Every structure is written in structure tokens, then in C-alpha cells.
Amino acid sequence: MLNIRSILFFVGTCCLFAACEDAQEQESTTYSFDMEPLTIDVTDPNSAANFSEVAVTHLDWDAVVNFDTKTIEATALWTIDNKAGSEKLILDTDDLTIKNVTLDGGEKTQFELKEEHPIYGRALEIEIFPETKQVAIEYATSPAAYAVQWLNPQQTAGKEQPFLFTQSQAILARTWLPCQDGPGVRFTYNANVQVPEGLMALMSAENPTEKSDNGAYSFKMEQPIPSYLFALSVGDLAFQKIGSNSGVYAEPSVVAAAAKEFEDLPKMIKAAEALYGPYRWGQYDIIVLPPSFPYGGMENPRLTFATPTILAGDKSLTSLVAHELAHSWSGNLVTNTNWEEFWLNEGFTVYFEQRIMEAIYGREYSEMLASLEYEGLKEEIESFRANKTLPDTRLKVELEGRDPEETFSGIPYNKGYLFLRNIEETVGREKFDAFLKEYFDAYGFKVMNTEAFIQLLNIHLIEGDETIAEQLNLNEWIFEPGLPAKHPIPTSDKFAEVEKLITDDMDYASIKETAANWSTHEWLRFVNKLPRDIGTEKMAQLDETLDLTNSTNAEIQAAWYKLAIANQYEAAYPNIEAFLVNVGRYKFLGPLYTEFAKTPGGLVQAIQIYEKARPNYHSVSSGRADKVLGLVK
């Protein structure tokens, strides 16, 4: 795309020391990446699909969702681009029953499900002709499909209707759709979905805002997406509009509170567009799911899937919304070629999220957020070191033969963020913003990998300047484990004040008085900076003063409960158990189970809780927790 812009803008300056009173003309920094188009090869160690020979381009999906059998019966009609005149179309599947396959609306064709790979499932090889345009696959999902969580009414807020949601990232789309399951392949889609009467179905597409009479819904997604953004949710849902192109879906008893919590959403969209260009997906809605959702949020296009644990009642945890919104540029628009490049999605998104938060709530606020993440990052790197998995703290990881799940951590997010912040602080914000704007423009609906990104940096920001190259230190940041010795450190004056209150001889009355004005972030800093071996006596005193065990803010609960487990502060255990059984967000579960597992007695307690909690978890969370608790290797 050719888009050379030379925008001149005029800055009215009042020169105090000179006679010049004319407006000063200044050329703003702009970039154009068109002069040197980069070739970016898409390879994917986690997919068997032959997308470089024949790629899917469009999907027509007809599906019936059956809550009784916990299955989806569907036909996936793929339109293909047979670039190499191949006689085979290879798709990824995992635990699907393939009933039959037809070509171009007629003839049945031969297909074979290849031998099962323990991580990647079974490749589906379909015989096609070089001139074949469309391939229809009739299939059914398994009740155990990893991507799909079927909730019984008890697991919802309303307690009367069942609920379903999918989570396809990273390589779980293949458990409910035979597809080319890698982020480097994009397709548009239309869907017809039949669900039980009285329920609403939503997808990562143009969505209804009201229930249909007969449970039949149609969807259209005109912008091409990769398979990991293919998403479906079904339940007793209602919609509430927030802004001109934004709104929220949730169960009827939750929707008003959710709309209130997200009322700054239109401001966030505006701030994001002012930074890096227009929002390209039309509508931006959020669906608040039941608490078993394994992530904070999932950036499914047009419809972010979110955990209810961000509904704190005071908008204090909505940086998550800024994060998912930012993915509409980084990740959904410019997409990593494969999961070894995951940091390109997440590091950029955390950076962008911070910039949105700064634009709306100010630098002190965003620095508090960044500082919390920074402390978490250092802790996480140490745990990688202790587990002898330090190579996985490189930004670009190796996933040949591995499950992308294995390397999932905060590293690509927060080390990626610091890396980009280091670039900003080296070249200056104005230059870096202009660079990023062009990056999202030039590579929108395209792929990106680390090597191409380095080339762009070299061409546009380093430009042969050795001092800049040295300060950017690209090699160490990207290809070496841990953090480079010289890195940006977020700082917050408010946090410095909080930390002063933590002494050997704490003055509980003055802590209580000061804390009355704290934001969630200051609370978190306080709890996180308490000595890890504080002891039950002081914990009890703090609890009496600040009522931390009964907090209703999920972030504060998780931080306090972790400390409680470390100190065997059993007064908090009933609440910890209730939290673990109710909430499925792994960000909270992981640290708590890990803390329990540090002692033999703690492990026994954890396993007892886990037996009750596990049925409530999505496979993403239970798969990880199984490992932490030593239940699988």
C-alpha cells in the first residue's frame, strides 16, 4: 500500500527571547515503509497445514450447538486459493469426527486423518484437484474439545441457563473447526448458528443485539482473521450500548454494572485512534463471561471476551479493556507469523495499553501500572531461572515440537513492553509514534516476524547510527534470556509513599487512615511489598485493620491470599477456597496453587481444593494447574 504522507503542521510559538513572532513551521516526523517491501516468510512449527501451497481464504460455517450432548455439529465450507495447483489440502484437527468431505458443492472426495500427534492433533489430508475452489467438511466436535467450555446453569450468574464459550488461542481452534490453525493464515467468514431457544449466540463478527425467536443466528466477518480469533459464545445474554460504536454483552443481572464499569470505553477508542490510526473493525464490544473464563480477556475481533473479575465497581481494573482494545491493532491487525513470535503481539499490546492509560488517566497512573508489571516480571524471570527454563525468557522463543502453552508467561508481555519503551526513550516519543503509526498502517491485515521488525528498526530508526544501535541493544533484548542490565525502570511517587509505611514496627492506625484514599494499584503495591515471611500475627493485625481477606477486588484478593498461603495464615483459607472454586482466571490460580505446592502440607490442601475447583475450569487453566500440582508431568 502506497501511502506517502508529508504532513506539515504549524506550531504557534511565542518566542520570548527573540523578535520572531511568526508562526514557526515545522515538519512532523512521518514514515513510509513502502520503499523497501520486506518479504516475510510464514512458517509454523505448530501446524501441519500446507498453507503455502493452498490457503483457505473464506469460511461458510453452519453449526448446531447441542448443550445436551456437549457437541457442535457443523459443516465448514472453505473457499481455497490453490496457489501451487496442489492435489491435497491439509488442515489441522484435534479430536474431531469427520463425517464426509465434498468438493465444489458436489462430489465426495477421499480424506484421511493422519496419525495423532500428542500436542498438535491429527492432520486432515483431503484430496482435491488443482482447479478445486471449495471444500465442504461435515464434522462434529467432541464433548472434551479443549477450546470449548460448556457451563451448567450453576456456573452462571443467572443460575438458570447453560452457557458456552470458546478460547481458540493458541492452537485450540482445531478442536472445534478443521482449519489451517496458525496465526499466519487469514480468512473472512459467514456463519449460521442454531442454539436452543431463549439463548443468544455471539461470534467474533457482526453480532445481534437481541435474542432471536427461534435460536437461529447469522454472522458475517468481512475482515480476514486468523483461526485463533474464531470465537463463539452462547448464553442468556443482554446488550447495553456504551458509545456510538461500542457496547457490552453480559448476563442480564450483570450488564448494567458492566456498562458502568466500562463507561470510559469511548474515550479509550478515541485515545487509541489518536495514537496509531483508525480502528479498523467497525464495532467494538465486550462480553463479560462467567468467572471460569481462563484469561483476563481475549481480543476476539469486534467482541473482546472478558473475565468478570475486572468488575471492581470503581473502574480500577479496566486497563485490561485498554489492552484488549489495543490488540485491535497489535495482533489482530499486524499479526505474528507464528507463536514463536508471540512477543510481537503482546509486547506491542502492553506498550499500547500503557499509552492509552497514560492518555486518559495521566502518567502517574500508567507508571503505577507499569511498575506493578515490572516487579512481576523480575519475579517471573527468577522463577524461570529456578526452574532452569531461562531460555524461555528470550523474546523470540523456540516451539518446534512443543506446545505454545509451554512457554506462555508474562515475559512476552512485560519484557516486550520494556523493550519497546527502551526504543521510545532512545529515539524519542514523537519519532517512535510516527514509526508505529506507519507500522500498523503498512502491515495491517498482514504478518510480522522478529527479523522483519528488526529490519524496519534498522532502516527507519537506527539508520546506521552506532550510538542508537548500542542503546537499543536489539540482540540482547530479543535473543538473550533475562533482562539487559540497562533497562527502563517505571517509577511512581505514590508507590514510594506506600512503601514508607512498611516497617518492622508498622503503625496500623496511620496505615488505615492513609489507605482510605488508595487506588487499587497502591493497595497492590502495599500487599506485594509486605515481607514474604511477615508471620501470622502481623497478618492478623493487618486483616483486622484493613479487612483484606474480605476484599472484593480480585487483584487484591489474589495478592493477599498468596501472602496468606506463604505464611499459613489459615483465617483466610475459607475465602481462598471459595475464590479458587469460583474463579477460573489462571493469572490468579497459578500463583496461589504454586504457593501452596511449596510445602508438602500445602500441596495436600491445594489438591483437596482443586478436586472441587477443577470441574469449573476451562482446559487452559486445568491443564496448567495439573502441572503445578504435579498431577501430570
Ligand SMILES: [Zn+2]
Ligand atoms: Zn494480550
